[in-house]
Amino acid sequence: MSTHEARLAALREQMKKQELTGFIVPICDEHMSEYIGNYAQRLEWLTGFGGSAGTAVVMAESAAIFTDGRYTIQVRDQVDGRHYDYVGIADQSVTAWLGDHAREGDVIGYDAWLHTRAFVTALEKALAKKGARAVAVESNPIDAVWADQPERSDAPMVVHPAEFAGKSAEDKRNDVAEWLKTEGHDAVIVSALDSVAWLFNVRGDDVLHTPVALSYALVHQDGSADLFVAPKKLTDAVRAHLGNKVAVHDYVAFPSALAELTGKSVAVDPERAVAAIFQTLTDAGAQISEKRDPTVLAKAVKNDTEVSGHRSAQARDGAALSRFLHWFSVEAPKGGQDELSVAARLQQFREDTGALKDLSFDTISGASSNGAICHYRVSEETNLPITMNSLYLVDSGGQYLDGTTDVTRTMAVGEPTAEMRKRFTQVLQGHIALACAIFPKGTTGGQLDALARQYLWADGVDYAHGTGHGVGSYLGVHEGPQRIASFGGMNEPLVPGMICSNEPGYYKTDEYGIRIENLVLVEERAVEGAEQSMLGFDTLTFAPIDRTLIEVVMLSKAQLGWVNRYHKKVMQVVGPQLEGEALAWLTAACAPLGE
Template identity: 65%
Template structure:
């Protein structure tokens, strides 16, 4: 019996002991985080799936794992089809699948600290129609059969200085207090870790790749707050930074504290707060107001200090990228490089800056057909050589105290085929369409997503992921609420100060993948004769785009002008940080088409 087969069998035995006929295992934590600490990696432990989004359902005789289009290939490589059915979302939701597959009268368990209220309501309804019921558990049965489950991190919080935040914590809490007064609410629950980090100007090391600390917060309409965090994680510097207006409590006291709002109106974000928080508040006599966490939009609209920090981080990171691409140009033709060697080299170059705190996500280093796996993660088992006449895709980023970076480049190893150049050029045309887009204030990301796809659509092609996501300031590399996507969001108006990615792609299963990604800043644009307030993008990321993959004949004059101007800016921003052979290489790579 394999390791994962044994774990599945152990969970089924535990479900019998708990008198449950099934259990739902999401990939999240009690803060609804995208990236979670090792202690919350229940889905990976149970199934072997290493992606960053997914859910499993275990029934007595069958089990299913649910992933979106980014992980269609990855899940098949990592999860055994003998024991797990692959289900694609959003085509089929977990709730709908349960309604079809659960037995009449079944008791399906869920952990109320790992699901939203909306999910609970949808699953309850789907099961009720089948004569089955959804049952909240006090103890997660996966934890009961996970013998060496890691402990939550005990790393101390650190202060994020005002020079990077541009606004102190007292000001931010006062603004939240004003928001509460306008909503006629007494307090708001902050459970999203990046919202807490932003509001209190603190960072942590409790989640790999995202500098946040495990905590909960309650902010009151007078601007005072209660912060729930393990006591040993707070040093004197952080306590002094937080001041007397922030009362400190053990994180374990948070559920009990929710019972103390009888007769009060408490704002709770239905997308970011788990079902258990609503239940505890309402059981204690509070009236809950389903409102978006007030830090979400404020955090997304960067101030001048945050923008300056991003620009500095991007320039520093871009120099590391250029050094890497030059190294790749020298070493790849020799035939000895592989995915892991390449990604390790890039990380080492970022670390040479002396300012890297962490990567912003696990590097996607995909050679040949592995590049077609959108969120691929190289391992010793999957590691491929960078072969001649192939494409190599590397998507990576760094966490610096002044900013978070995310960049993808696709590089030709040897001589690319005509089809590769055609597809790459179509992706480039889509990238330029977003970079040069002009749109009225109030435009949503979903309205401009098709700009990036049109060159691919014209050839009957597409890609199964969004075109852009928000990026935090030394916070999450995937930050809401704005996205450039036609599905899974994208309905938030784009506002000046937001930072998003611009990353169209194309993926040919079993052959190669292509993606070109820069970060862009939403800025006001002066359009002569305009009758509306107009916005557009300024590109923040600077590194050469592989000219060998560009079919110049497919570009319009405007697109060619953009690429030449972009490459001139790369030399201007990155060139002064380089010298000798690397500088000469950069100038040659950025020569006008």
């Protein structure tokens, strides 16, 4: 019996002990985080799936794993199809599947600290039609059978200095207090880890690649706050920074604090607060109002200090990436390199800056066919060599005190095929179309998404991921509420100060992948004769785009001009940071095309 088969059997035995006929296992923690601590990696422990989004449903005699289009290939590589059915979430939701597979009398368990209230409501409705019921478990059955489950991190919380934050924590809390007064609420619950970190100007090391600390907050109408964090994580410096208007409590005291809000009007974010929070408040007799966490938009709209810091981080990161691209151009054709060795070398270039705090996510280092897996994560088992006449895709980023970076480059090793050049150029055309977009105030990412896809669509192909996501300021590499996509957050208007990615791609299964990603800043645009306020994007990321993959004849004059202007700016930003052979390589890589 394989390891994951044995774990599945152990879970089913535990389910029997807890009188459950089914159990739902999401990738999630108590804060609805995208990236979670090791202690919360229950789905990966159970199934072997290492993606960042997915859910399994385990029944007594069957099981299914649900993923989105990013993980169609990966889930089949990592999860045994003999034990789990593969279900695309776009084809059937978890609740719809249970509505089809549950039988009368079934008891489906879920952990209320790992799901939204909306999910629980949909689950209860789907099961009721079959005469089954959903039950919030008192203890997660995975935890009962996971013998070596890691403990929660005890890394200390740290102060995020004002020179990088640009606004004091007290001023931020006062803004929230004014919002509470306007909305007529006594308090708001802040449960998302990045929201707590931003609001209090603190950071942590509890989640890999995301500088946050496990914590909750309750902010009141007078600007005071209760912060819930493990006492061992608090240093004297952090206590002094928080000040006397912030009362500190143990992390585990949060549920009991909710139970004391009887009669209070409390704002709770339905997308970021788990079902258990709503249920505890309901049981306490609090007046619940579903409102978006007031820090979410404020955090997304970067202040001048954050924008300036991000530009510095991007310039530093762009130089590290350019040094890597030079190294890759020399070493890859020699042979002897693979996905792991190349990713390690890229990380070393970033570490050589002396400013890197962490990677911003696990580097996507995809050679040949692995590049076709959108969110591929290299391991010893999947590691491929870098071979001649192939494509290599690397999506990577760094966490710096002054900013978070995320950039993707695709490079040819040897001679690319005509098809590779065509697809790469179509992706580039879409990237340019989005980078050059001018749009009215109030435009959403959903309205812009097609700009990046149009050249691929014209050829009958597409990509199965969003075109852009928000990025934090020394926080999450994926940050809402804005997205450039036809799904998930597509209705959020873009606002000056927001930072987004611009990352169209193309993926040919079992052959190669292409993605070109820069970060862009939403800013106001002066348009002569305009009758309304207009916005556009300022590109922030600077590193060469592989000219050997560009089919120049496919580019319009305007598109060619964009490429040449972009490479000229790369030379201006990155060139002064390089020297010797690396600078000579950069000069050649950024030479004007079409001349």
